[in-house]
Amino acid sequence: MIDPTRERHDPRDAEGMSRRGFLECMTWVGTGLVWTVAGGVLSSRALAQPATGQGAPGDFRFVQISDSHIGFKGDANPDVLATFHDAIAKINVIDPAPAFVLHTGDLSHTQKPGAFDTVTESLKGVKTGRVFYVPGENDVFADGGKEYLSRYGQGTVGGRGWQSFDYKGVHFIGLVNVLTYKADHLGALGDDQLEWLEKDVAALGSSTPIVVFAHVPLWAVYPQWGWATGDGERALSYLKHFGSVTVLNGHIHQIMQKVEGNITFHTAMSTAWPQPAPGAAPSPGPMKVPAERLRSVLGVRDVTYVQGRSRLAIIDSPLGER
């Protein structure tokens, strides 16, 4: 897993969070967190339970889970369903309950028969208003997304998997970047979706907080391993004039963060297995850790929006201590 403090310092990043702003964040999110600032990126890790929010009516929280890979069998995690259920249990003690849950893809491992049923049934037990999904490549590669979209595509644009919705003044955008491929063999959003995105945000005021969620990172984390979206830059160009943009991705099974202007990028832990840091191994893929450490490298992400704050409070909690 990446140590955020090892990230390269970019002087532009420091502008996004002043020292004063940083200290304010410390006070309003609560105690029990280790805060670090690396390259201007504010990151945190819960030491115990996420702080209880006692916010104003306009405030809310939601949860991101990712890469449950139901159907995976391998040494890196002999029971991915057990850790998925641990993640759900972790969500169910968050108080107040999250308004909704975002699953950022790879629900299944290689579309194994029954995997989508298991995911859907399991998530019926999560205490939240609704679950939103975007697909990972494991969910769509075998049939071009037919089964995934028949189950999770309702309410999305043309039934094609992407969508936007508003919640308490925040504009959420779920994108699909695993069904189209660029000539460079990177996953892409494709022209249809990009044109839709441009129109979708055109009418919004630049002060509208934006949250984008998609499976593969929209920024070039490590293209050598396919950890990038071929036309992600074009999507981001439509969002640059907004004052607060938070991009939540999965796919790489580890926490990474980056700030670029007003856009903050976050990748999430998996609930199934970790992957090596970029370039730290000959290839990506399931990384075996000692069994007693597994739950310390899997987790869920709790996000709190506080009205009037430009930056969302993001707390990544491992499923268990080391």
Add this chain to the structure above:
Amino acid sequence: MASPTPAARTAAASAAASQIEIQSFKFTPATVTVAVGTTVTWVNHDDDAHTVTADDGRLASAGLDHGEQFSYRFTAPGTYAYHCALHPHMTARIIVK
């Protein structure tokens, strides 16, 4: 049995090279030349799943878990560029002569 003709020896050599290993997110060897009629077998040694998927869709395996394999008999000459549908940066090709 008669001694193999040169053509038969070439085919035999091609058949011997017709297994492709999938390891560390690479197809090895990345380029393989085989005679028409050769059956090529891919074996996945990675813990993550991979596929063998022709860029033009002419052939496509299911997801191959660790230890699983996929075979395909090439009956027409040509260059078959392929990739892993799960990790599309993994690319390779089969040249059938």
